[in-house]
Amino acid sequence: MNGPARLHSTVAPLSFAQERLWFVNTAAPESPVYNVPLFFRWRGEVDVAALHRALLAVARKHEVLRTTYEDRDGERVQVVGEARVPVEVITHAPETEARRGFDLAAEPPVRCAVWKGLPGGDAVLLTIHHIAVDGWSLPALFGDLGTAYDAELAGRRPELGELPVQYADFAVWDRAGLDEALLTRRAAELATVPAGLRLGGARPVQDGVHTGDQHRFALPAGTWAAVGDLAGSLRATPFVVLLAAWAEVIGRWSAREEFLIGAVTANRTHPAVEDLVGFFVNTVPLRCTTRPPTFARRCAELRREAFGSLTYQRIPFDQLVARTPGRGLAEVGFALQNMPAPDTTRWTAPDVLPTGTAKYDVLLIVEETADGVVGTLEHDTQRYPRELGPRLAEDFVALLARAVAEPEAPLAGFALPHGPLETPRPSPVPAVVQDGGELSEPERHAAELFRAVLAEAGVEIAEPARGANFFTLGGHSLLAVGLLARARREHGAAVRPSEFLADPTVARLGELLRSATARPEPAAAPVDGPRPATSTQQRFWFLDRIPELRAAYLVPTVVHFPGETGVDELRGAVDTVLARHPSLRSRFRLDHGQKRVVRTTSGPPARATVTDARGWDEGKLADHVAELCWTPFDLAADAPVRAELVLVATGVRLVLCAHHMVVDGASVRVLLEQVAAVVRGEDLPEPVAEEPPGAQADSSDLIAALRGAPTDVRLPHDRPRASVQSILGATRGADVADLRAVAKESGCSAFAATAAVLAVALAGRSDQRDFLFAFPWSGREHPDAVGMFVNTLVLRADLRGGPTWREVLARVRDAASVAYRAADVPFDEVVAALHPRRDLSRPALTPVYVAAEDEWRPPLGGVLLPLDPLAVKYELELTVVETASGLRLSAAYQADLFDDSTIEDLLADVQKAAAALVTNPDRPACEETLR
Template structure:
């Protein structure tokens, strides 16, 4: 197709490359991961006023430098604004300035800092967000800046000329040229190459960027000259020769003979954009093998691979990742920077300051500079120690030097000076050191709590021993929360659920009761201004910015009450309850200065409405209820809850919908119980509005326990994922009748029914595929006030590791230990776990895992109400499995994305789960994954 055309548009879509960076910035606006800090040593003094005017001239010419990024009517757009720039004379460390993040919705993507009076002349730092610039942009950028600055010093404005096209024009062209069939073809090719690269020992490989460290090194001039000569001889390019050497080193360090390397390409595929300032680069996965015996043969193979792969260089890398589920696709990257150097005499060649982050596990950049050829090895310091950089660089230079001088010698004869690093030792799990003598008074109280709470749930036990496990005795997490609430009421001790569930024994609870603080009183926060939202609310606010996901974070409930229910009394009761709870009066907005979401609770409450639908047909009624259930809220202007009483022929239906930012599942039950109390004019408990915890839990143990597991699950999809995940859901159910035997086997391993069900699901999925290591999300309620209404649930992560052909008992033990680690980290924000394990996620699926598991108990609404199923249904995960203990057995309910699965597929999967549960009951000592399923 023809090239970009000048459209003169001030609002345009984002290019595919920009969209990826926008997503990262919106999720973490304070992160410097995509800052480009360009440090210039000025030859002489900086005229700050002239520099500011020169920058304004450059920004005026290049629209991308005066562009902000917004979400308008559900579409992410770039908005070209007036030229403005921040130029400050500062004294603080340049590294601090380099790491200051951008709010791309509110500020232009370029700022300038000046250091005056330096020993070797003044210094300037241009910090530009990567969304507006790449390496190939620098000659044009600095060429224009030099021209404009010289003109300002001479007393006149420079004529920088008009550009034939602007970056926004390119973005429109970029999207118009997207080829879905080419994407599908390339994704199928890459799916054949194994991923999960590890450099040395059992070091865990991970997707994405964490904290990073750089090691710079020189490539000897003679070696570089030989690289060029060999490239000409082989009719290849220096890029191919360097990548062949890098691939050999990576292959040796990983003991892998086939893998993918992410080649960072300029992606300027049309002449009209070659000199344009903007972000064009793309990552192109290249297949590397270490099978050809000589270096020359490696180069020839890579030359063919590189030539063929360049056909796909316009395919957005994130789209490829989305089409290859369960795979990070590339862990190591490579770039050759050979663009022309900016030409000016006013300042030295710019140095790109480190931002302390890493975009790949390991990235090698080779760059031609005025001082010679320089390599930079950037690596993730959360995966590999500091010595990786120097050792890997030394191996690369040694092998490259030897290979380019003897390209036809067998590579097996080339020894490396270093070798892989040793793997880290796993972190030890925390234990409780308790006296093994007879029960203390706190332990006797703990044992009585065990007995009383379990008895209320229908589980009769004698006095439990001090090492008795709450789950083994028949408890579950909701019962545990109720027990700790009882401990608060009866003994005045505040016990955090996560502290107990990390080791749910009588002895542990006794120790926590002994050390617990006095009972906390209900908290009502003052109305003196905005307060920070919780980490969960921050995450949900961000997801509400994504149009396709907004409805997934609504919590609708439809209850049918019989015909003799008084409508006026019910409406008054609903209004009373909605007005009492501060969380339901919340309004949320982004504080741009503080870069965080804040909330206020001083606005008017929502009020219930009444609609007479007694003459409507079923279709009209269903459409109306669906609209009430799934219409998103304007979180800044509306109360995040709505209620309507819909009159039907057989009674009245209460449709209650709230945003997940202000309610969880227990909150809905609290609200309905209080509505019933208000109908009967019973006193209501004082409203509670707890402040978010000021503490910050340590994520290191949890991250260490989860690292290395795939951040996707091989599910039996009937259709491929879309670029943005669907939330349209459906449900299927199955029942496992032999619940008593299932509980008994789980109890022997110290597992709850919920944990055993998660293990069974993992085994069922493993028997269908080759995957043997799974991450499942599951909910954890941190509520400490039983009558509070709010969002107290955090998302935890459970690992089901089935590697090594374990028996069922070994699987249950592994799952139990994983749950203990998760409970100990119950206060760690889910976003922090995602940031450590899966930061480079895309919108095609949920973060970290597409599977969610939960436990529930049977519950009936008050006032003789009946809970009605939701139709349509919105789901957050691709598969959400809930286990409920009923009189008929264990009811398994699968909510699933209807766009991905056929009904029969889920029916068959649930049948597999019940078959596997039966195998656990009958043969707990047999290998869990021994048999294959359909």
């Protein structure tokens, strides 16, 4: 769905996250349970007046800091008012000030206290109610405060800029985006887990806000390094490794084999809210079991569940609780705090003072700080005695250290230093299995399609749940096309790929199977009169009018067959296949009356020629093959395809060249497979009738998602662009860390992860942090079709705000989903909206193209030969090839712009970025080490 929009309203509903805090505050306005007391030391003396004015400037920019909360006619609303930030110079203890509650209906949710004349510099306590701030708000908050304070000291008016949206706009969007179906499904899944998680030593207490205690402890540097190493080797993340260790300890302290742990997530799921101050975090209950025999197996089991922290982070926790009455969904919590530290030289990094309360029965926070990795164990002292904190923390540190050192050792042999305070085995509360957890008949069909297609690709899975994501289970975009082709064959359901890829789950495919109308079996297209060319064909036809670009839109393939291959049989097979497909008989011309390109498919087919080159030297042979590959077609008079069999000393080379107007990459594979089938004496399927154009697609969401991004990429050119872009290309290749596992955890494809690492590698070479990449999407709906089914889509890779790798993947995944939903929008329409004043010095909208493909070998023992020379359409074309052993990068680039060494250096940066992503996806993506 669209992101938040600027509404300029002073009254708005509460977000789902705020609503819970408002209820607590209304019941106990004096309680500090949701205070966020930020204590920091000034490096020198505070100018209190300048600080006050700076805080007012920050509150003017961030409306949530000047918002109060009311009940108007039974509706809970937030009201944006004037900037008010009380600043007081005081002498009493900081803890006293930190634990003073807020009256959210009457006062702003922020206040400031200053202590003057302390040794080493003054001190400041900025106390903000959680309803207006979270951990991810701090870089923006303190960055703006530092800018405003510097301006005030210099006698200037602070210039903090305007935000594209405010928190109230997010709240409106948040409530409108509630996915009832996803909420119901997730509630049903969680209802199967036994309720009532209690650790040894628990005391019965009434629900409510309770006193709390915190125990802080250091995680040894060696253990933390081993966590990262193990995460990389298991293709997991440090979050998964830490969660696995925490779950093992909780399992032992509770004597439970299955339970829920509440993962605290950032929940900033749209780029528009990246730099907003506000309360976005959500609690996502994750299912944990203690059955895996080794720690490595436990991590593997939790990887998929940990992905749920991204998939389900927009489901409001309170809404889940409401759907599962009488159950505790998150008595025990876990958070990995890896947001960037606020950057300033005027004060120290802020410490969050304890408030003497607890939000969970037990909460473990692991945080990366400038002084190392620190753990905080917070627990409810009415539920558990105070000694629980140190004992539980020591058990966690000991088990984690042993587990990362011996991940394949049996977990049963890992002893805890302490163990639970008491050891009675509690009786689990039986859970009611709700009917909502059962799959409907269409969903069962969808689940079986998932299993069958993945099994053919070598991925064995159990029956997937309703919310199972095709990419998370091991699928990729080409397998998705095969999945939908199988759905057509077995269920008569014609599902458009863009409809499925926008939400590639069992539930979504089940809906599409239920609603899809079966299309008739493909049949041969009749001899026809002129018909309109597609939008892509129109664009390619006009590009063919530009002499310098004509060769770039040819699709040549050279296959070498061994000496025993029969030339006559091969020639006859090529002629048979070229004559069967209507698109290969196309002729194109401009209809001046209609002012558009039209085509017919009634022209005579192309026929293969044979050239005996067995006596030629290598130079003459190379020149001849190059001419066959790169000579443009007369699109009005000739068939847009040619084929020649070139006899050489070691066998036969098939040179097949077609114009991109009538074939795409998958079509070339179809043609070669069908040539092999004819040689083997097999029957061919009937040629597929061309689909009529669909309804005009709505481009508004896509344009909105892309607007504001630069329409160029700062590439490391060695030479300037010419007035008309060059198409002379060269290639370089490199192996890259296998991104597929970490991509799956974020619901991404290898393609999306590759785009992310490319963006980070490019960001390391300039100050650009927002990129547009072109990428191909095939709208083919039948695997045997031959034609140009590819549209050019646009992917945004937004690195602004210093996101972690995990967040970059989430952003790219969401951007890809927006692109897939608009897969039928003509590329020219996107260009017209975003880059109307383009010139011919570079490609429209972006000079970078990213693609993914599977490793493929020609039939009949053929070998694909590299093209030399090579024509390229974009300045940089990066393709990731998925092989059985890993990922391989192939970079094609404009040789007139880049030296070979420059591309080799760029590929090395991509390799470093990929390794950083695999090793620790919870660290900031654009780190100095990548530059």
